[in-house]
Amino acid sequence: MRYPRYRHGTFALMDGVAHPVSYTVGADHVQLLTGVRAEPVPVELCERVISVQVYASYRGHGVFVDAMDETGKARIMEAEWDEEWATINGFVHENRYEYFKTVDVLDLRDYYEKQTDLLFLRWRARHFARPVEGQPLTGGWANGSPAVIDGRPRSGLVRLEDGRTTEVTTRAEYLGYPCEVAGISADGSVGLYYLGQDMARAEADGFQLTVDFRWAKTVHIYDLARYQEHHADLYFEEWRSAQELTRG
Structure with missing residues (x-):
């Protein structure tokens, strides 16, 4: 089962509700990605605008949680730039410095969101x-x-x-x-x-x-x-x- 609170991307908090949005740092408006409101929303009406990335530990090592599906599988990326550890633990080298692996979400520990403050x-x-x-x-x-x-x-x-x-x-x-x-x-x-x-x-x-x-x-x-x-x-x-x- 997918962790029900997993999320990633850019969100604007308005009236206590987080909405997925598109936003360029420095812009005066956010654009909602759902049908709640078609026109751009001034950032002054937003309590917060954040970029969310999820991290956790896997076998005692820091990883970035890139995606999660409904079956409870998580695609993770080694996040400590340790090529040797990644190779030993079954990660696949996909890009120059990036190693990925698909694991059971229940194997993750120390789950946290990094919320970058875009305002x-x-x-x-x-x-x-x-x-x-x-x-x-x-x-x-x-x-x-x-x-x-x-x-x-x-x-x-x-x-x-x-x-x-x-x-x-x-x-x-x-x-x-x-x-x-x-x-x-x-x-x-x-x-x-x-x-x-x-x-x-x-x-x-x-x-x-x-x-x-x-x-x-x-x-x-x-x-x-x-x-x-x-x-x-x-x-x-x-x-x-x-x-x-x-x-x-």
Whole structure:
């Protein structure tokens, strides 16, 4: 059986309902792909516009879930650029760097959606000026707690429009490596936690080790790229376990 909450593509959230849409970053309108509304919809009427990709782990390794059919088969792509592991585990080399395999969806673990925020650049330009050289950053940490501007960033447990509960962390790239966005202050200061593996590089780029042993740094919001939310799907494991019991 197909996981009923599986989805991918571009969606606009309007009045609490997610609609499949086509959208070009920077455009003023989205175009619904269903028959709900024929004319383009101004992005100002959208609560969010996101690009959704699904990832999971398979045999302890990160994979991209490219497709899923009604029989419960998932087409997955190796997502850690490990050619040797992919070959050993039965993936087929289809493109230059891409290895694919079809597996039972019940063999997947740690299912999550990567929701890229397609309105981030518009939101950033509306709320923040570009940094002024020499002006100090106050930090994206309001009184020791994460600061939030107009709903960004989000963290913790979030109930999605389809009823799922997900555990959310907001992420972005800084100097080309992944970071968690802990808070955003009104002056554009952003509190970051380093998520990469090279701790020496983190220290060289100005991150400092905190009392809870995380590498942290304050940067400006215009230093960020690929702003996204990581939604760990708490319902998937419950569904997967129930399906396994049904199979006996």
